[in-house]
Amino acid sequence: MGSIRLENVSKHFGEHAVIPSIDLEINDGEFVVFVGPSGCGKSTLLRLIAGLEDVTGGRILIDGDDATAKPPAKRGLAMVFQSYALYPHMSVRSNIGFPLKMANLDKAEIDRKVNDAAAILNLTDYLERKPRALSGGQRQRVAIGRAIVRSPECFLFDEPLSNLDAALRVNMRLEISELHQQLGATSIYVTHDQVEAMTMADKIVVLRAGNIEQVGSPLELYRSPANLFVAGFIGSPKMNFIDGKAAEEFGAHTIGIRPEHVALSTESGKWMGKVAVSEHLGSDTFLHVDVPELGHITTRTDGEFPVRHGDTVFISPDPERLYRFNADGLAA
């Protein structure tokens, strides 16, 4: 059991409304990712759910019970912080066992549960070390261990991977996803990285300036973004936006074309442009093409496409996968 419901939740810091008003339903067992640019209120929203901040208005229901006034520890949630927030003076064993000690469990029970958690997270050999003697990834695992050890209803992750290097981030991403499959508990994950959001989420909540822009599965958001913001935020490289005359031709105020939906040719096509930069990634090539009537267009093609800086190429949009937006920026 771990469903969470936000009803009309708002948060003001003084005069400033960080979150004007949010309604959201999170089902039991779901992996929900809050994503958005920095300052969009995603961490604040997570802290409201955790109980680390008080709501200004509205209600938070956990499993149908009103938890708005409950202190953090009574909500049955566990949180993994961006900075890991391990207790530096305690060994890994004491760190993981801390929530159990606070719950007054007896020592044998604590030891058993700590050992189980350590086995799941490959920390068994490090139990007697202090956090400062661990690497970043190991520290993050300890933080996760501290969260899973008391089998919470729901996990809250506040940008847990942003302090790790790129390779480790991919590993930990997989580990967290696997752990979610294994434990089946509801998870709420905050990130500004849309790749993390796309790969991990059952449901993505895109936030901007404290408002929900769109809620949906990763592919829903990719295939049918509700507005320009979501369209630009989901997908990498970013969607190309074209307005003016070229857009009117397609019956829209603005059109959006994803870099992977542009056909490239060296002989013929709809628009002609010059290659400004070509980035060869091995498997893919990103071409940044200057098209006189459109501006800068990013395209994605296979790794072997034989062009270089200054070459002329022709690009044509895939008409089936063209996104049309009206003057208000909403999907038309």
Next chain:
Amino acid sequence: MEVQARSNYFHHFWNSVAISLGSTVIGLLIAVPAAWAMAFSPTKRTKDILLWMLSTKMLPAVGVLVPIYIIFRDLGLLDTRIGLIIIMMLINLPIMVWMLYTYFKEIPGEILEAARMDGATLGKELVYVLTPMAIPGIASTLLLNIILAWNEAFWTLNLTASKAAPLTAFIASYSSPEGLFYAKLSAASTMAIAPIVILGWFSQKQLVRGLTFGAVK
């Protein structure tokens, strides 16, 4: 030997110990909660209060000597250990609060939030998380204040005669009336500073670590 014979060194030594330890312990009992409150639940006025506390250190002590002397006389605190403990505690309190405040500020808020998420009550948070992390800071505050109180001469000279006079007054007694006796004065001074030098020697590492904590990451 002559120094001990002339005036009772150990009498003054115990006065010094009582005054510096007493004032430091009482000061800590007040300064720790004060600094804690200012570091973890600051209000709009917290910065002003801190500056105000520090500003009391900028006033020349002699400016408040007369009123304090009169208050002490009326309360019967002149030449008593408890009187000196009170005054030492008060003059060093701003420094203690400042040191502890900057030290507490170094403790990341997320760790305390993590403790709260883990189910720690305020009391348990203090016992298991905050205090162990703050021990180096509290220890260096304690040491610095013992040293400051030990060396303080202005108030100890003015508010004591003989009964509660610490070592500073003991050294001073070697100067004026009979002219300066350098040999005896040196011997007395050495004996006066010896205990604190030894204490400082053994706690040097701790003290430096406490004072420079946060200066280098």
